[in-house]
Amino acid sequence: MRTSQCVVLVAAAVLTVACSGAAAAPERPAPAPVAAPAAAAPPVVVLDPGHNGRNGAEPAATRRLVPDGRGGEKACNTAGTSTGAGYPEHAFAFDVAKRVAAKLEAAGARVVLTRPDDHGVGPCVDERGRAGEAAGAAAAVSIHADGAAPGSSGFHVAYSDPPLNPVQAGPAKELATALRDALRSGGFRDSDYIGRDGLSPRADLAGLNHATRPTALVECANMRNPDEAALVSSPAGRDRYAAAIADGVLAFLGLKD
Numbered sequence: 001m002r003t004s005q006c007v008v009l010v011a012a013a014v015l016t017v018a019c020s021g022a023a024a025a026p027e028r029p030a031p032a033p034v035a036a037p038a039a040a041a042p043p044v045v046v047l048d049p050g051h052n053g054r055n056g057a058e059p060a061a062t063r064r065l066v067p068d069g070r071g072g073e074k075a076c077n078t079a080g081t082s083t084g085a086g087y088p089e090h091a092f093a094f095d096v097a098k099r100v101a102a103k104l105e106a107a108g109a110r111v112v113l114t115r116p117d118d119h120g121v122g123p124c125v126d127e128r129g130r131a132g133e134a135a136g137a138a139a140a141v142s143i144h145a146d147g148a149a150p151g152s153s154g155f156h157v158a159y160s161d162p163p164l165n166p167v168q169a170g171p172a173k174e175l176a177t178a179l180r181d182a183l184r185s186g187g188f189r190d191s192d193y194i195g196r197d198g199l200s201p202r203a204d205l206a207g208l209n210h211a212t213r214p215t216a217l218v219e220c221a222n223m224r225n226p227d228e229a230a231l232v233s234s235p236a237g238r239d240r241y242a243a244a245i246a247d248g249v250l251a252f253l254g255l256k257d
């Protein structure tokens with residue numbers, strides 16, 4: 001019993017000291033929070049790499065009908081095209097999108113991709129078209145390459161026409177034009193088989209019809225043309241396309257001289 005009482009007394013003494021120490025500490029008022037200078041939020045850019053790696057392997061999912069944005073329906077997506085040697089459009093589009101993303105992020109933008117990799121199915125074109133709205137984007141760019149007759153070549157930039165809302169009527173065309181100008185400055189030639197002056201007004205692209213943020217679709221090249229197939233198949237060529245697309249977006253956003 002004596003031993004046990006002793007322990008209690010020691011414990012009480014320690015507690016007393018600890019409490020005294022705490023009570024003796026000078027009270028300091030909590031520092032007033034220092035407001036950080038208001039930094040402008042970085043502009044958000046949605047990049048939409050066309051198609052996806054498993055679209056061709058899962059035709060039921062790919063062919064599912066979705067709203068086309070003009071009162072009709074169209075397939076969720078397609079498998080896309082390829083070069084004569086078999087380099088697929090979905091791989092090209094994803095690689096270019098990643099390169100564009102890196103360039104835009106280096107310039108201070110925040111980038112949202114519509115698909116995280118090149119190994120899945122979808123998303124469907126209506127979801128891609130709404131991606132700009134979902135992300136609060138200042139601009140959205142779909143990245144594709146075409147599959148036309150081998151003798152045809154050049155890029156074109158598509159936009160929704162007739163426009164379905166004021167954004168499509170104005171800013172979307174400005175984005176398409178900025179992308180066209182940047183591709184020209186990057187050394188690429190206007191399409192010689194579709195559209196006019198490197199631009200193509202389209203009513204049939206659901207990804208553009210659904211857009212409520214400035215949105216354009218770049219068909220970088222004709223993958224069936226031997227010269228352009230070589231270009232899109234090379235990392236250096238894809239980096240040239242990416243640099244031009246990034247320049248066009250930055251010019252549209254006013255982030256480039």
Ligand code: ZN
Pocket residue numbers: 050051080081089144145146
């Ligand atoms: Zn495509």
